[in-house]
Amino acid sequence: MKQEKLGEEAIGEALVGLDGWTRSGDGVAIEKSYRFKSFREAFGFMTEAALAAEKFNHHPEWFNVYNRVDVRLTNHDAGGLTELDFKLAAAMDKAAALRTKS
Amino acid sequence: MKQEKLGEEAIGEALVGLDGWTRSGDGVAIEKSYRFKSFREAFGFMTEAALAAEKFNHHPEWFNVYNRVDVRLTNHDAGGLTELDFKLAAAMDKAAALRTKS
Numbered sequence: 001m002k003q004e005k006l007g008e009e010a011i012g013e014a015l016v017g018l019d020g021w022t023r024s025g026d027g028v029a030i031e032k033s034y035r036f037k038s039f040r041e042a043f044g045f046m047t048e049a050a051l052a053a054e055k056f057n058h059h060p061e062w063f064n065v066y067n068r069v070d071v072r073l074t075n076h077d078a079g080g081l082t083e084l085d086f087k088l089a090a091a092m093d094k095a096a097a098l099r100t101k102s
Numbered sequence: 103m104k105q106e107k108l109g110e111e112a113i114g115e116a117l118v119g120l121d122g123w124t125r126s127g128d129g130v131a132i133e134k135s136y137r138f139k140s141f142r143e144a145f146g147f148m149t150e151a152a153l154a155a156e157k158f159n160h161h162p163e164w165f166n167v168y169n170r171v172d173v174r175l176t177n178h179d180a181g182g183l184t185e186l187d188f189k190l191a192a193a194m195d196k197a198a199a200l201r202t203k204s
Binding site: 043050061 | 168
């Protein structure tokens with residue numbers, strides 16, 4: 001099911017409901033960098049986020065080095081941000097909240 | 103335990119024993135891009151690789167988007183490549199061999 005690309009107003013509102021996510025320079029994505037206590041905590045977070053991604057059938061672009069996970073969410077099919085990006089962002093924040101930060 | 107940085111000859115020999123890994127432009131790392139059938143296969147590979155990384159206490163720099171996993175291995179403490187990088191590379195190749203490729 002193709003998702004509707006969100007308008008500027010909806011994106012602004014959705015961002016207000018999230019913690020620490022910012023719009024990418026090109027506007028088509030949202031981004032956040034997480035830092036945990038260790039690789040183990042970082043990968044635990046990634047595993048939980050991966051389960052959410054698979055459930056939503058919507059997947060992140062992410063980079064990990066040791067305790068850091070940089071995430072970028074966008075919807076390639078829609079060519080911008082959709083509700084799924086914000087659902088996945090919220091699920092990731094929830095997964096991160098359970099983990100020990102650095 | 104700090105690992106010994108490998109010399110050029112040892113790095114050349116170790117690379118010959120691996121499949122598809124190349125030296126980074128700056129020479130301090132080895133890199134490989136894996137492609138799988140799906141995100142599920144890609145993340146399954148990452149999970150197995152993460153267990154190896156944790157066992158070796160030596161961790162990758164890696165980027166994932168959908169079915170693609172780009173890996174960079176280097177040893178920051180040693181300022182270059184060590185035996186651990188090649189052990190982790192071999193473990194990753196083994197984990198990838200079990201997975202369905204695209």
